[in-house]
Amino acid sequence: MKSATAITQVYGDGQKFVAVAVEYDTEIDTSKLSASSFKVEGRTVTKVYANSSAAMADQGTDGKYVIVELSPDDKSALLWGGVGSGGGAPGAAQPSASASGSISDSASDSASASASSEPSSSSSSPYVIPGPQVGSTGGPATIKAAKGTVTQAGTVTTSGGTGYSGGDAKVGTSKTVNLIVDDFQQFTYKAAKTGRSLPYNLYIPKDYDRTKSYPLVLFMHDASLITTTVRATLVQGLGAVCWASPEDQAKRPAFVLAPQYPEVVVGDDYKPTALFDTTVDLVKSLTGKYSIDTDRLYSTGQSMGAMMTLGLNIKYPDLFAASWVVAGQWPSAPAAPLAKKNLWVTVSQGDTKAYPGENAIMAVIEKAGTKVSRAVWDGQSSATEFAADVKAMAAKGTTVNYATFKKGSTLAGGLANAHGVEHNSTWPIAYTIEGIREWIFAQRKTN
Template structure:
């Protein structure tokens, strides 16, 4: 998978040769070669977007040799193999926009509901049939079957490369009135733009204490000023992302990228740290591998390197990552100010230290392992004298209802918030095969919970 931004603007000759398979160059200014010679389209770039269920190819930017008049464009002017074209407009860059503007790029938006849109996981078109781990460190991934064991290195994923083939099937008009007739030439994308994902950088942490190496992704605020102090969010993935490309945690769902979105960064500039585990770190025996300790050391190392506010470090994760978040909060009580726990559990016999933590817990009532596990944990927390706010939600609620749900739970003024999804609503809403994996497809799309986390401090 190509994960770094590879823009082709300014490389017209190279782009044409690579995409069209010949030595043609962009038509010279004032020339009038027919479009059938394939000299007006310079190249094409795939554009992706990450959803709760994973990264999808959602648009193609077709680059021309001259600025295109956006008012003349229609959806019938382009076809993309095995995809549904939903919107076509001109733009000055290889980016989707609410409103386009005349420029060298024609943005061909595609339906995210197309089967061929998904780029992540076993359901992606073109994914190999090799087995992948259950998406949890817990047995059966919360669904009752056998799950992976700690130390298992079976690769998860896969990540399918973003690639599309586009054809101009109608007339395109330049801003100077020149008409480029349909020519039937199929152009395959030769570059990829991954909004937000491309804003993360990839590194490897070599832990001198454990002797282990841990790949990780790091988002640094775009206006980073070392004279200021910034919060940090640690996101830890589930077992389905074990031992894949370093960017795996960024493309398998919203758990990491949501915090780095322009909207969230506008409200709370923050660092986002997303490790890529080369093995299953924890299973139902609750005895983690040494990468558990390495994760804590990584957080401290990043804190030392950058201007991180030690009073505003947060942890979140789904399934295996939720289990790690609970375990780290118990083992290192001063490491995080608060945690967002999505579909995870931990032995209630060890849960007493969580009574001193600020937590938002989200789980489905038909998650057969995480739900009873979280019930046991919250019972321990309440027995210790800490108030636990509770709520039951419909996983199919819209944005306005979720915002109201979050506000209502916050009004209980509890340091620990425990929200559960009604039985059947997660699978009905997401189409996931079980409530466990479906929960995190929704969990990180609720802005109010993210906002709550960012308000917490030590």
Template sequence: MERRTFIAGAVAVSGVSAVGGATLSAAAEPDGSGSTADHVRGVTAITKVFGAGQKLVAVAVEYDREIDGSALSTSTFAVTDRTVTKVYANRTAELAERGSDGRYVIVELSPDDTAAALWVTQQGSGTGTATPSPSASSSGAPGGGGPKVGDSTPGGTIVAAKASLVQKGTVTTARGTRYPATGTTLTTDKVVNLIVDDFQQFTYDDSATGQTLKYNLFVPMNYDPRKRYPLVLFMHDASVVNVATEGPLVQGLGAVCWASPEDQARHECFVLAPEYGSVVVDDTYKPSTLFDATAGLVEAVTKKYSVDENRRYTTGQSMGAMMSLGLNIKYPDLFAAAFIVAGQWPSEQAAPLADKNLWILVSQDDDKSYSGENAITKVIQEQGTEVGTAVWDGQSTAAQFAADVRNLEKQKAPVNYASFQTGTTVAAGSGTSAHMGTWQIAYTIPGIRDWIMRQSR
């Protein structure tokens, strides 16, 4: 599947192109004469999704000649409101550990810059926040003082990926031609959204409920209908309701982590991420008909593609975690395993979960979800099912989390329950709650996903 490229605003008039307000000749002199800007053929913004959401992480400047990467440095370019961390040449408009001489100069930018954030929530993202609205709860959880079932007020905003930069130093071609510094401002005219662009967008009409669902679907790159593939359903939290269809892909890692090249190399699978137009469930635990429509969507995708019915999985955060629990109770044959992140469900309904493979992750200072999961796992144990338990430090390194997963797996329980120590899921002053901080970390731990993928119904 080819990565789609979104055009953000290229302009062409009578054979000339406009970049940053300067009119550039369509044909550069072959010997390198003319202004430096004449040799720029395009500027591409590159985005990447992190736990806190999508960010603009690089700009790729395309020249008309192959560029000598050895002559580049972080001072070669200045990007408005951004910190340049790395500059190198490359053959394509892509990030690389090590560059190679090519027509593109990749200008990498700090993801910690305030201006990097492209997903901005009303509940705090750590890098940028919108003005709070009455529809957004302080914890980011549905119910309580937050959004109610049927509320369609968006809790987050997708910011367009744009950047402006100036070439402040000399760029030298592989043949030695020098393109001197220039005061011309270059602006991005294309966008490459890493992993996000590998999803397709569709709508599903559910005949049983009359509901229409927008959804994103990742199809394995080398899909072969003669094979059978696992499917992962990701359901977003209440802050993502009623935004663009791509909302579940840019709000954090919950959907895109399963579609990363690294995960797909280990576990080829479909990834399904609906975009809900309104809140589906709140703390009354009486979901709207979008709940049942979601089960219909899973079945419809299973029938359309070669999906293994015994290896369908569900995951979600907050509202999505609640839906994952509820769907496992109401539709016990739908999923083989579930990754539950910062959610809860009435314990008096939890007995059927004793027959499920679950990995539960919550923060101990997320009062509602933590107490809710404690009640659920108590019921599961009372039903005679073993529950493996562990307490983790949310600030652990990747290696430490990998060891944490292995140690919990050694308990050989069908239900694994890990909780983050109080105060370890959020940085001081970030404005992010422990509730939201949980899922910003949860989907960065590949060992949990590996465990999920080993389960079968």
């Protein structure tokens, strides 16, 4: 064994350490390997095979690397640890229980609970944590390093037939490959109008060709992620990285923009800071710098980011061709412009603010004469079942699709960062649904 490289992957509840690539001095016979050939301290080995590069694969092939896959369900697999408070910001506080024992949160964010808040004296309804304070800031994010020690427990055979005996030989990981996350670049945009700076992550399609035109999708994170750690939005969950996966990019090459907000941009008073409009300025600046099709600009976001998605579509109705709103709401009174937009809205029925908020918006949209397709989904559906659900809704041909998760169904999976709250448990599931991404990219802005 020459060296070992840790491999990480982002899941709905955050980035996890999922494999080790062990480098040998010669090509290894993959057919002679098994899961018992290697051990990784404190981890469950699920699969072992050889490869020609330090990368996971569906099937092994003879090569100088042995890939030791690890269970993402191991407690020590999770690297994402959340954001600490800073500058008076709300941190990653747990939601509070009501007098009735039920737990809820603001559709803006449970993580922004005020320490001085008291539960309601009424035991008939769940206590709702106040939303984030606009302008509050967050401290650095906690992201553990992917470290592991590998032991070759059994004999490893080279493709030439030489056997390397197992024993006590160990090697620690010295490098890390962060799948998809490493494909994003980090920049800072400074708005000419306000002088405000906005850090952001940008995925540029591989083999980018200036003679071609590409769509761009904007992802905006929730208020628990207010931090100075620019790559935090890439490792907290799937909202940004799902669009940049090799599988998605092979079908739908696109730019992916993921700002990292250093402050809470919008809260429950719906009066955003200057970074609300700065986000639009950033999008427009990128369309001038790269070959981006302004008829194929898309927006999406979770919680605070979902609120921003709705608010931006109302204030800038001609900007985005389609939007995906995940667990957020906006006042219904000014929502009429949404009736002319291509929207897919996903929310949990147990979300005490986003669900009634979206119901009110749908009523406004329908009053304006736009038909809304509605469906109730099981949050524990398989990928195949979700694909069928999306296909059934898309077949109706409506411009507004409203898919709600059955109450309680998003909590059954025990997501690490959901804190037992149906608001927070919505987006780890929603962004796994590939068919909605396909529907979003099928939309075009009509002039």
